[in-house]
Amino acid sequence: MRVRIALEEKGVHYEYTEQDLRNKSHLLLQMNPVYKKVPVLIHNGKPICESLIAAEYVDEVWKNKSRLLSPHPYKRAQSRFWADFADKKVYRSGRKTEMEKGEEKEAAKNDFIESLKLLEGELGDEPYFEGDKLGYVDVALIPFYGWFHGYETFGNFSIVEECPKLIAWCKRCMQKESVSKSLADP
Amino acid sequence: MRVRIALEEKGVHYEYTEQDLRNKSHLLLQMNPVYKKVPVLIHNGKPICESLIAAEYVDEVWKNKSRLLSPHPYKRAQSRFWADFADKKVYRSGRKTEMEKGEEKEAAKNDFIESLKLLEGELGDEPYFEGDKLGYVDVALIPFYGWFHGYETFGNFSIVEECPKLIAWCKRCMQKESVSKSLADP
Numbered sequence: 001m002r003v004r005i006a007l008e009e010k011g012v013h014y015e016y017t018e019q020d021l022r023n024k025s026h027l028l029l030q031m032n033p034v035y036k037k038v039p040v041l042i043h044n045g046k047p048i049c050e051s052l053i054a055a056e057y058v059d060e061v062w063k064n065k066s067r068l069l070s071p072h073p074y075k076r077a078q079s080r081f082w083a084d085f086a087d088k089k090v091y092r093s094g095r096k097t098e099m100e101k102g103e104e105k106e107a108a109k110n111d112f113i114e115s116l117k118l119l120e121g122e123l124g125d126e127p128y129f130e131g132d133k134l135g136y137v138d139v140a141l142i143p144f145y146g147w148f149h150g151y152e153t154f155g156n157f158s159i160v161e162e163c164p165k166l167i168a169w170c171k172r173c174m175q176k177e178s179v180s181k182s183l184a185d186p
Numbered sequence: 187m188r189v190r191i192a193l194e195e196k197g198v199h200y201e202y203t204e205q206d207l208r209n210k211s212h213l214l215l216q217m218n219p220v221y222k223k224v225p226v227l228i229h230n231g232k233p234i235c236e237s238l239i240a241a242e243y244v245d246e247v248w249k250n251k252s253r254l255l256s257p258h259p260y261k262r263a264q265s266r267f268w269a270d271f272a273d274k275k276v277y278r279s280g281r282k283t284e285m286e287k288g289e290e291k292e293a294a295k296n297d298f299i300e301s302l303k304l305l306e307g308e309l310g311d312e313p314y315f316e317g318d319k320l321g322y323v324d325v326a327l328i329p330f331y332g333w334f335h336g337y338e339t340f341g342n343f344s345i346v347e348e349c350p351k352l353i354a355w356c357k358r359c360m361q362k363e364s365v366s367k368s369l370a371d372p
């Protein structure tokens with residue numbers, strides 16, 4: 001989803017192919033021999049694996065279009081930090097909220113909410129993480145919105161009650177066609 | 187160690203302060219409130235956390251010196267992929283080789299060796315991962331060399347027997363003062 005949003009933001013035409021992860025294609029195994037995972041962006045016949053790396057690649061190749069990452073080194077580092085945080089904290093605690101039971105589920109839920117609150121603090125009163133337009137952290141984080149319903153259902157809690165500003169940001173992002181057409185149906 | 191090597195490669199003067207991780211300083215907690223971890227690079231009074239992000243920041247700020255990352259988007263993406271691989275695979279399996287017991291230790295050891303062999307394949311016959319000079323993947327990976335003796339001792343295996351070319355690369359890196367003065371004594 002991240003890679004698709006990035007490509008859409010740049011107005012790049014691409015072909016999207018889903019994978020049967022129980023019966024991985026020869027192409028996937030050939031293009032991502034290390035992790036054998038989706039997504040893989042294939043450009044000029046060459047693979048770019050790992051979604052954050054592929055999104056940054058898209059930003060660098062089509063650099064004349066609106067930039068996902070700021071040109072300023074400090075802002076770039078901050079954006080990479082929060083995108084990485086999404087992978088390290090939001091992904092893991094969200095998944096555990098769905099998969100674990102008992103005390104571990106509760107601990108995961110607390111971690112998950114704490115992570116979202118940190119992100120909400122980082123967003124502040126800006127419309128997007130990069131300021132007035134959709135950028136790298138937005139691209140990194142918004143795909144999780146498609147899983148919120150699952151987290152809430154399995155975790156028995158309400159994200160909008162905990163993080164109303166973050167949910168407002170989700171809805172703002174969803175108004176962008178680049179996002180709404182790329183996200184999976186919850 | 188990564189950040190120090192990057193700073194040394196750029197010829198940047200810096201002050202290095204160690205932390206007592208059982209009694210973290212106010213400065214550390216203030217500069218890295220999210221993870222409360224080292225390293226933190228503080229530049230112009232502002233923190234950059236997470237070692238790979240800080241190394242890339244150093245590369246972008248002091249960009250007139252020899253570049254750690256190639257200017258070519260595809261090469262940059264590949265370098266980021268392998269640096270991330272070092273964090274995801276080498277770090278975790280190496281640590282488990284030291285910490286786990288029995289079957290889990292054996293599995294971790296196999297993962298660790300497999301990871302190093304993948305890296306050795308990526309290195310190929312080049313002197314460094316970026317080609318003829320030390321670059322981003324080298325900076326990301328070489329600090330693990332300081333832990334090899336520990337992995338070998340706890341895991342009861344020989345890395346040089348498994349990956350002779352990678353060990354030759356380690357020794358090549360250690361001939362650089364930027365590396366040898368930054369790595370911890372095994």
